[in-house]
Amino acid sequence: MVERDIASWTSMICGSCNMGKVDIAFDLFQRMKLEGLCPNDFTWNALISGYARVGDISGAVALFDRMVGEGLVPDLITWNAIISGFAQGQQPVEAFKWFQDILMCGIKPDQVTITGLLPACGLTGSIQKGIEIHGYIYRVALYKNVFIASALIDMYSKCGSVKDAENVFEKMPIKTSASWNALIGCYGKHGMIDSAIMLFERMQEEGIQASGLTLTSVLSACSHSGSVEKGLKIFRSMEKSYGIEEHYACIIDMLCRAGRMEEAYELIKEMPFEVTESIACAFFHGCKIHGRKDMAKLMGEKILKMELRKPGGFVTLSNIFAADGEWEEVENLRKIMKEKRIQKVPGFSWLEKKDDLAGPKVEEESNRKRGDTY
Numbered sequence: 001m002v003e004r005d006i007a008s009w010t011s012m013i014c015g016s017c018n019m020g021k022v023d024i025a026f027d028l029f030q031r032m033k034l035e036g037l038c039p040n041d042f043t044w045n046a047l048i049s050g051y052a053r054v055g056d057i058s059g060a061v062a063l064f065d066r067m068v069g070e071g072l073v074p075d076l077i078t079w080n081a082i083i084s085g086f087a088q089g090q091q092p093v094e095a096f097k098w099f100q101d102i103l104m105c106g107i108k109p110d111q112v113t114i115t116g117l118l119p120a121c122g123l124t125g126s127i128q129k130g131i132e133i134h135g136y137i138y139r140v141a142l143y144k145n146v147f148i149a150s151a152l153i154d155m156y157s158k159c160g161s162v163k164d165a166e167n168v169f170e171k172m173p174i175k176t177s178a179s180w181n182a183l184i185g186c187y188g189k190h191g192m193i194d195s196a197i198m199l200f201e202r203m204q205e206e207g208i209q210a211s212g213l214t215l216t217s218v219l220s221a222c223s224h225s226g227s228v229e230k231g232l233k234i235f236r237s238m239e240k241s242y243g244i245e246e247h248y249a250c251i252i253d254m255l256c257r258a259g260r261m262e263e264a265y266e267l268i269k270e271m272p273f274e275v276t277e278s279i280a281c282a283f284f285h286g287c288k289i290h291g292r293k294d295m296a297k298l299m300g301e302k303i304l305k306m307e308l309r310k311p312g313g314f315v316t317l318s319n320i321f322a323a324d325g326e327w328e329e330v331e332n333l334r335k336i337m338k339e340k341r342i343q344k345v346p347g348f349s350w351l352e353k354k355d356d357l358a359g360p361k362v363e364e365e366s367n368r369k370r371g372d373t374y
Helices: 006-018 022-034 041-053 057-069 076-088 092-104 111-124 127-139 146-158 162-171 177-189 193-205 212-225 228-238 245-257 261-270 277-289 293-303 312-323 327-339 364-369
Strands: none
Touching: 006 022, 006 041, 022 041, 041 057, 041 076, 057 076, 076 092, 076 111, 092 111, 111 127, 111 146, 127 146, 146 162, 146 177, 162 177, 177 193, 177 212, 193 212, 212 228, 212 245, 228 245, 245 261, 245 277, 261 277, 261 293, 277 293
């Protein structure tokens, strides 16, 4: 470009943040200022939320403080960016903390604030936090908002309260496909296949157009409940209309849970796209559960030629080899993972205390120093 204005710089910064490349985004931000351009609110919001999404709490807070220091007053959009960023970056405690701060500052949250915050409750499984936010929603009369109601259904589902999810759904004056999908997904997560199918049928009777996400929710319900034939029938009836990656992943997961590994493998070969991370993980998990090392090896030959970036499939395949004492194969997988720079992130759990949440404090520096692949 011969001339670069604020909009073009901000677009580049947004793009980098969306890909998780906040270092590049910050470099662009600095270069923009060196060229004599002053970042606007959109620029600051993109950068702050980008840092929050990747879990860089100190970086996001430092940018927020710097924004204030340069004479800009953070508006609701800025607060929403950082709250949703922390929720998306799986930093729920920080999301809750900033929500409290916004209330103390006298700024009134809107539907974007609430829909950005509710997933943080699902991350921790904190039903108490969810109930508190639900109460706030009623006090400020946001309960009729269809996006907030759908987010509440999803939150209660993830916190294990199916009854509360149903109550929110039934009280909605207007229901969109997102609302139906949320409750169908809730039933699926909790193995309530009959309820999921009945709601799906009711949705069709009321003339609501099913979407690809609806099919994913129904198939997931069939998978978790072991209703293989029902799942296959639904999939085949809608395959031509949708048939996207998520649907194949659900069906393969369902077949693998049922031990029908050959059928799953044949379906993988028929897919009109390459094997994805989720499909590989589902297949290897099925091989591990049902002791099918032979099928795992067949799939292993396929994924080693691909550019998978997540550790799940590799780790499960490694565990299959380790269980049979094939340490040479295990070592080969470790080398491949190191060459591809694939690293398993340590797991953790959240505990709900009396009035707060207790979670792990994983030091980023210690993670960077970890030399092990697993």
